Amino acid sequence: MKIYTRTGDKGQTSLIGGRVDKDSLRVEAYGTMDELNSFVGKAMTELNPEIFTDILEDLEAIQNELFDGGGDLANVMKERHYKLSEEPIEVLEQRIDLLMEEAPPLERFILPGGSPAAATLHIARTIARRAERQTVTLMKAEEEVPAIVQRYLNRLSDYLFVAARIANARVNVPDNEYVRSAKVFRTGKSESKSED
């Protein structure tokens, strides 16, 4: 089998059911999800499987979900069936809630870093946010974009934040605070004012 087909050598490429310039917003968005997926794969190589069994399970599910969502963005068939559903978002929320209870309390921004895995999870967090931004750009430009992908990426970036904190907490590495941070994280009532 030849992996290279040379058909993309003129700057166009294939979707599922279409053909577009390689720098189209759609390709940009799922290309960034592929980049994100690779950083998730990198973080997995840095997590001790005995201490982080649960996180590693989460991340493997996430890798598959990123393929689902990326494929959905690549799909422009007239009749199409999207692969990413509400369920993975709900699972992410449950996992976030559980891990937040385990993590030390949080009031101020923390400096990204700590253990190797935590540092990579912070990188993945910021790339999830870049993928989210590009999905928003795509949604503003085109009609048929499954909104669930953006919501999934939004929640995923929060999951990766908490996962990074756990990747430090369980090996007793502290999260250092941004020294000039206000108390930016809010609970209870003031939460209703929050927006992101």
Next chain:
Amino acid sequence: MKIYTRTGDKGQTSLIGGRVDKDSLRVEAYGTMDELNSFVGKAMTELNPEIFTDILEDLEAIQNELFDGGGDLANVMKERHYKLSEEPIEVLEQRIDLLMEEAPPLERFILPGGSPAAATLHIARTIARRAERQTVTLMKAEEEVPAIVQRYLNRLSDYLFVAARIANARVNVPDNEYVRSAKVFRTGKSESKSED
């Protein structure tokens, strides 16, 4: 010697033979090739030189070629001689063919990751694709862009895919399949339908 010259503090910068805004498409494209080059350098630190002598030789050649191609994109002199030629593309193709034979058979998408080096090679793969996209944007906007750079990046991303697979195979780390993947990789006849 002062490395910083402060001349770029107002948002403009120099090409070889010109001066443009720092966010011009040209600077964006070779700046991303520089980012890619750095990830290639990172992958090299993770490959055991005894097991991966050949891959390390490839990657060092690639680092030099990325400088060639980046410099070509930076060059807007009236009379100019481009550094990147067809030959490195042919060499990449030969290396891909050889390494594909060594790698386990492939039918479905694989989750990026595995060994540390494989994970980083997958990251490099996705950044090569980002660099390719930005080169396409540049080619659509400007006349004098050497098309060979885009073709080189296209082939390089396929090389990096195969290199990632080898980085797992030689240390007996399996590539895990995307669980809901169709049989997306095609051989023989159906290949003619493929496009990328």
Next chain:
Amino acid sequence: MKIYTRTGDKGQTSLIGGRVDKDSLRVEAYGTMDELNSFVGKAMTELNPEIFTDILEDLEAIQNELFDGGGDLANVMKERHYKLSEEPIEVLEQRIDLLMEEAPPLERFILPGGSPAAATLHIARTIARRAERQTVTLMKAEEEVPAIVQRYLNRLSDYLFVAARIANARVNVPDNEYVRSAKVFRTGKSESKSED
């Protein structure tokens, strides 16, 4: 506390004193500074604290400064006080000057890589440059952008270059030269011709 507020699920998000689309140039710029900050955090995990005490101190200050500058870009209040000042730029320049004396002489481009920390510092260098480009885009589009952030990022990318060289030099890893490089780094008089 819930880290996820769901308020960003429709593609808009909050600034300090405003609300914009998630893919606005402002969010893009400080989002990339956050990505950069995460790579700085990653490099820190790879530096031996006994050999690189000074660099680690620099990098921790830089992480805080990136929060300062990112927050400044996020701030669109009528009455606002910016956090990033001239001083950190001057400190970066002093540190660059000192580290340049320690590093081996430099005439030609070097291949990014070497030790693990050096490789990651080169990555951070290229992402600082991407953040700089996006800050330039923002400055061209909007009135009220603190120019100091761009200058800071410009100098930071030069600092990260020198830090990468030191991360190799102190552990006796050579910087390999780009084989077809001209003598691109200039001293003394010719320096005045240089621009970046």
